Amino acid sequence: MKVLPKKIDFLEVEEKWQKQWEEEAIHRYDWGDTSRPVYSVDTPPPYPSGDFHMGNVLNWTYFDMRARYKRMRGYNVLFPQGWDCHGLPTEVAVEKAKKIRKSDVPPDVFRRMCEEWIEQYIAKMKTAVQRLGCSIDWTTEYRTMQPEYLRKIQLSFLKLYEKDMIYKGEHPINWCPRCETAIADAEVEHDHRQGKIYTIPFQVPSGELLIATTRPVYLPACVALGVHPADKRYSKLIGRKARVPVSGQMVPIIGNDEVDPTFGTGAMMICTFGDKADVVAVARFNLPVVNLIDGKGVLLPVAGKYAGMRIQDGQKAMVKDMREAGLIREERNLDQEVGLCWRCDTPIEVVNARQWFMRTISLTEKVVETARRITWYPDWMRQRLIDWATGLDWDWVLSRQRVFATPVPAWYCKKCGKIRLARLEELPVDPKVTAIHDACECGSTEYVPDMDVMDTWFDSSLTCAIHAGWPDNPDWMRQFPASVHPSGQDIIRTWAYYLMVRHLALFDETPYDSVLINGMVLGADGRKMSKSLGNFVSTPEVFGKYGCDAPRQWAAAGGGTGTDIPFRWEDVEYGWRFMRKLWNACRFASMRLEDYDPAADAEPRLLDRWITSKLQTTIMKATEAMENCDFMNATETTRNFIWHTFCDDYLEAAKTRLYGDGDDKVAAQHTLYDTVASMLKLMAPITPHLTEEIWRTMYDPDTSINVSPWPQHDETRMDAEAEKTGDTVIAVISEIRREKNRAGVSLNAPLSRVEVYAPAEQLSRLKQGERDIMDTLKIEEFILREGQSGGLKVEGYPDIGFTLTV
Numbered sequence: 001m002k003v004l005p006k007k008i009d010f011l012e013v014e015e016k017w018q019k020q021w022e023e024e025a026i027h028r029y030d031w032g033d034t035s036r037p038v039y040s041v042d043t044p045p046p047y048p049s050g051d052f053h054m055g056n057v058l059n060w061t062y063f064d065m066r067a068r069y070k071r072m073r074g075y076n077v078l079f080p081q082g083w084d085c086h087g088l089p090t091e092v093a094v095e096k097a098k099k100i101r102k103s104d105v106p107p108d109v110f111r112r113m114c115e116e117w118i119e120q121y122i123a124k125m126k127t128a129v130q131r132l133g134c135s136i137d138w139t140t141e142y143r144t145m146q147p148e149y150l151r152k153i154q155l156s157f158l159k160l161y162e163k164d165m166i167y168k169g170e171h172p173i174n175w176c177p178r179c180e181t182a183i184a185d186a187e188v189e190h191d192h193r194q195g196k197i198y199t200i201p202f203q204v205p206s207g208e209l210l211i212a213t214t215r216p217v218y219l220p221a222c223v224a225l226g227v228h229p230a231d232k233r234y235s236k237l238i239g240r241k242a243r244v245p246v247s248g249q250m251v252p253i254i255g256n257d258e259v260d261p262t263f264g265t266g267a268m269m270i271c272t273f274g275d276k277a278d279v280v281a282v283a284r285f286n287l288p289v290v291n292l293i294d295g296k297g298v299l300l301p302v303a304g305k306y307a308g309m310r311i312q313d314g315q316k317a318m319v320k321d322m323r324e325a326g327l328i329r330e331e332r333n334l335d336q337e338v339g340l341c342w343r344c345d346t347p348i349e350v351v352n353a354r355q356w357f358m359r360t361i362s363l364t365e366k367v368v369e370t371a372r373r374i375t376w377y378p379d380w381m382r383q384r385l386i387d388w389a390t391g392l393d394w395d396w397v398l399s400r401q402r403v404f405a406t407p408v409p410a411w412y413c414k415k416c417g418k419i420r421l422a423r424l425e426e427l428p429v430d431p432k433v434t435a436i437h438d439a440c441e442c443g444s445t446e447y448v449p450d451m452d453v454m455d456t457w458f459d460s461s462l463t464c465a466i467h468a469g470w471p472d473n474p475d476w477m478r479q480f481p482a483s484v485h486p487s488g489q490d491i492i493r494t495w496a497y498y499l500m501v502r503h504l505a506l507f508d509e510t511p512y513d514s515v516l517i518n519g520m521v522l523g524a525d526g527r528k529m530s531k532s533l534g535n536f537v538s539t540p541e542v543f544g545k546y547g548c549d550a551p552r553q554w555a556a557a558g559g560g561t562g563t564d565i566p567f568r569w570e571d572v573e574y575g576w577r578f579m580r581k582l583w584n585a586c587r588f589a590s591m592r593l594e595d596y597d598p599a600a601d602a603e604p605r606l607l608d609r610w611i612t613s614k615l616q617t618t619i620m621k622a623t624e625a626m627e628n629c630d631f632m633n634a635t636e637t638t639r640n641f642i643w644h645t646f647c648d649d650y651l652e653a654a655k656t657r658l659y660g661d662g663d664d665k666v667a668a669q670h671t672l673y674d675t676v677a678s679m680l681k682l683m684a685p686i687t688p689h690l691t692e693e694i695w696r697t698m699y700d701p702d703t704s705i706n707v708s709p710w711p712q713h714d715e716t717r718m719d720a721e722a723e724k725t726g727d728t729v730i731a732v733i734s735e736i737r738r739e740k741n742r743a744g745v746s747l748n749a750p751l752s753r754v755e756v757y758a759p760a761e762q763l764s765r766l767k768q769g770e771r772d773i774m775d776t777l778k779i780e781e782f783i784l785r786e787g788q789s790g791g792l793k794v795e796g797y798p799d800i801g802f803t804l805t806v
């Protein structure tokens with residue numbers, strides 16, 4: 001066996017293996033292999049922001065540990081990587097950087113700007129993923145903006161349309177006036193803002209009816225007043241009409257049991273559309289629709305003298321006029337919940353628009369059923385998906401009025417308006433660029449393109465099928481459903497949900513068998529990590545100082561799976577010290593194993609059986625934890641065994657035998673050889689580089705530890721009696737060593753005499769370890785006596801005492 005060198009540069013070693021693994025192609029998925037079971041990771045393609053932060057370190061470490069563990073369990077692991085390029089974040093970034101708005105340049109020019117922009121960030125992020133040592137199969141790398149990917153997304157659009165799961169319709173939607181696009185419920189962030197509520201008089205036959213509203217600007221779009229039918233103050237007004245102040249239209253007063261009689265004045269104005277309650281009432285009572293704002297959030301002519309103003313300015317102007325006219329009877333502050341665009345924080349408006357939708361509400365029951373059936377790590381995250389799905393009111397609005405995204409593959413007949421969808425052989429297609437000339441049913445051959453693009457989640461919510469090889473690989477079902485979909489707790493409502501509805505609609509099958517959730521990374525002070533709070537730690541800073549195996553240990557052991565975990569330098573430093581400890585212990589082992597002969601035969605001694613039995617328990621516990629994605633316990637169990645049981649106790653006690661000769665030495669060598677091999681394997685998914693360096697030096701220069709079999713615990717090597725006896729012997733050794741230390745005697749100096757007193761049962765145990773105790777502590781005269789001692793006590797063993805003569 002080769003001896004590990006004394007000097008080791010962990011950072012250099014990490015980069016060496018990252019390069020070599022790629023050359024050896026050990027992380028490649030074998031598409032032709034039908035003999036091994038498949039384990040497929042639905043790596044979520046990230047939006048490349050250019051910033052690979054500690055949160056990314058946490059979740060990539062999770063996926064990677066899972067992939068590495070499964071590889072060692074004999075699975076053919078598919079661990080792909082894509083980049084989610086499209087969508088608003090990139091467009092907004094380009095608009096900001098180039099100081100333009102999307103409409104200032106032709107769409108294809110804007111698209112190219114976005115493509116270039118995102119490439120620089122992909123490069124940065126890829127470097128970071130590689131630096132973290134992720135065992136990704138880079139031959140699978142893809143970008144959602146590539147024509148090949150667009151084709152698959154458009155194909156799925158056509159298939160869903162065919163199944164009547166996609167439709168074009170006019171429906172209220174969330175609208176961001178800044179981004180000038182529809183956005184889905186999942187993209188609306190909710191926040192509290194200080195607003196005002198105004199009490200305004202409406203004219204009714206009996207005089208005045210007061211209404212409290214936060215948005216008088218919506219008065220021109222008021223189509224009814226609602227009162228609760230059981231509210232005695234107003235019930236006699238039901239069926240009569242009211243005159244709306246400012247805009248002057250007459251609207252019906254209707255009984256609506258959804259009105260809360262205790263809110264405001266108890267009467268509600270119903271507009272098209274101030275919020276979702278309006279949408280519900282308009283649909284329920286079949287009220288007319290008045291469009292108040294345009295796509296930029298500017299008031300339309302129906303707003304009278306306020307037309308042409310942005311909605312917030314219109315509100316200010318209208319309130320000022322109403323105050324002067326005495327139309328504001330009361331004005332109070334109100335803590336309001338507002339919906340904001342997830343990307344630009346602009347308050348969203350609910351508007352009526354003709355858009356493309358996917359039928360998702362009709363799938364809710366199936367989503368809930370599937371969410372219940374699959375496995376969640378941790379289990380309690382399941383409810384997040386169920387609550388989100390059951391809380392949705394509207395179908396998923398798919399179309400976006402943007403540029404950098406997958407085009408909707410449709411044209412419309414100029415004459416009759418009939419939809420002409422793209423044919424399969426025409427994909428991928430951008431109807432804005434490619435014209436068609438075939439004849440419509442009406443005889444016309446002129447078409448106008450659909451100008452819309454799709455929600456970026458429509459790109460990324462098909463990854464489970466696309467990673468598996470759909471639609472081109474006839475064997476794609478072998479990789480489907482994905483074995484695990486890893487996700488952040490904050491994107492369950494988007495990623496996990498959209499994947500689910502999309503695949504259920506297309507294939508009537510769950511997209512993933514399990515979901516692995518990671519929490520957020522907090523600053524060391526327990527608050528959200530952010531540059532402005534001064535608790536931000538950048539990944540280059542961490543990688544530059546400690547490489548990746550140490551921060552991977554922080555990610556693995558920093559907290560329970562799914563919970564938020566703080567970034568603590570101490571955890572990384574602890575990981576670093578652990579690596580040093582492991583290296584030194586293995587270096588010692590490699591020196592004592594230089595002349596190791598695997599064929600030599602020798603009966604294991606007590607402490608050999610003791611550590612072997614403890615190792616079996618460790619393997620059992622670590623394996624169970626790894627199976628359940630409980631990375632924290634897998635790491636802690638293994639590290640504790642290595643650091644304390646193996647390094648502090650076993651190696652110290654076995655040293656004399658290892659430096660000696662004969663059967664005693666051979667027995668210790670066998671134990672050392674097996675124990676170190678298993679220890680390294682248990683740590684391999686967590687600290688792949690360091691364990692690889694040791695493995696290839698000591699055990700097998702040609703085969704990576706990452707593809708060697710995971711250790712199995714062996715019940716026949718579990719020995720409760722040996723553990724009990726060994727524990728007693730180790731406790732006595734430790735106590736005497738502490739005493740030696742307290743007495744100021746060097747650990748290597750001999751002790752002339754030690755006398756141990758113990759009851760008969762303990763005595764027989766200690767007899768079995770007599771030699772180990774004497775050798776480890778260099779005791780010249782060692783006497784074991786039955787009985788009580790007035791001397792020193794052994795911690796944890798009150799009936800064992802000893803006296804010691806230096």
Ligand SMILES: [Zn+2]
Binds near residue numbers: 176179
């Ligand atoms: Zn926006």
Ligand SMILES: [Zn+2]
Binds near residue numbers: 413416440441442
């Ligand atoms: Zn036509």
